[in-house]
Amino acid sequence: MKPLPADEVTGVWATLLLPVEGRDAIAWDRLDGQLDALLASGVDGVYAHGTAGEFHTLDEAGFDRVNTVLAGRCEAAGLPYQIGASHPAAPVMLGRIRRAARLRPGALQVILPDWVPLNDDEVVRFVAGAAEAAGDVPLVLYNPPHAKTAVRPALLGRVAREVPGLIGVKVAGGDDAWYAAMAEAAPRLSVFVPGHLLASGLARGAHGSYSNVAALSPRGAVAWYRLMRTDPAAAADVERRIAEFFALHIAPLQARGLSNPALDKFLAAVGGWADIGVTLRWPASSAPAEAVAPARADAHRLLPELFPA
Known part of the structure; x- marks a missing residue:
């Protein structure tokens, strides 16, 4: 697949989740079935090894x-894909980057080394080495809220100037001031924000999402993205109701200490679009199946737009 320029990294991208059987084994047949559903869903791309993909x-x-599975299926279907090559240890991450690059994905996602915070020069040095x-x-820098090193817009601008291979960022977003700072400091980068905030993010200047809403319903996330383009007010109302659903069913699980991978697998189980299950790899706790x-009942009641026939 050709390397993706920043202006082609847009829209709704779906994450590949790991179906787990027994204590820790990956159910490869169910992973293939999940890809069947994603490739038919209309998403703009698929990626592996984000937080929800349990790369760690x-x-x-x-x-x-x-x-290998992801690359083979996406290449055959002609669908853009990215590979997360992240690891908390920098030498292991560089090895993952080199091996994943041989598969020729559209881009590679990387995190910053994550045991101690980095200073600005170290951030630039790492991204340049990656x-x-x-x-x-090309690279997409994944800088989630729980990262040891939070990369502010001014530093992202410096990295973008000094490392032309960086084409995008995967971040939590922010307020109007944050979006204005990003537009000024790093105008050439594709900015991806959380799926449940995509309507408001797109209105402020974001370009797309590596989407937790696609974990709930890949087809629904695509339909909602199209609504953002044709009827922003209606799309904003869907975002409001997504927040209501999250307050009812996601926030209580977060309060119990469940991780983001557990929450995304829970969303996929609620959506029921593939046989993924709620089980996480050891030693993580999983969402309760009950x-x-x-x-699911509240999702269909509150968000019928996300469940097209």
Whole structure:
């Protein structure tokens, strides 16, 4: 697949979740079935090894096998894909970057080394080294709220100027001032924000989402994105109702200490669009299966736009 320029990294991208059976084994047949559904859903792209993809639980053989499956299926379907090459340890991450780059994805997603915070020069040095390891495959920097090093807009602008291979960022977004600062500091970067905030983010200057709403309903996330383009007010109302659904069914699970991977698998179980299950890899806790049915009823009641026939 050709390397993606920043202006082609837009829209709704869906994450590949790991179906787990037993204590820890990946159910490869169910992973393939999940890809069947994603490739038919209309999403703008698919990616592996974000937080919800549990990249931090995979050994190198498992990491490589997921990549081979993803690349083969997406190449055959002509759908853009990205590979998260992240790892908390920088040397291991560079190895993942080099191996994943050989598959020729549209881009590679990376995090900053995550044991100690980095200063600005170290951030630039790391991204430059990651870009060198990736060759001509561009990078997307994933900087979630729980990262040790929070990269502010001014620093993202510096990294973008000094590392041309960086084409995008995956961040939590912010208020109007944050979007204005991003537009001024890093105007060439594609800015991706959380799926449940995409309507308001798009209105402020975001370009798309690696989407937790696509975890709930890939087809529905695509339909909502189209609504943002044709009827922003209606799309904003959907975002309001997504927040209502999250307050009812996601916030209580967060309050119990469940992780973002657990929440995204829970959303996929609620959506029921593929046989993924709620089980996370050891030692993480999973969402309770008995919470799925009441959440599904409220999702269909509150968000019929996300469940097109």
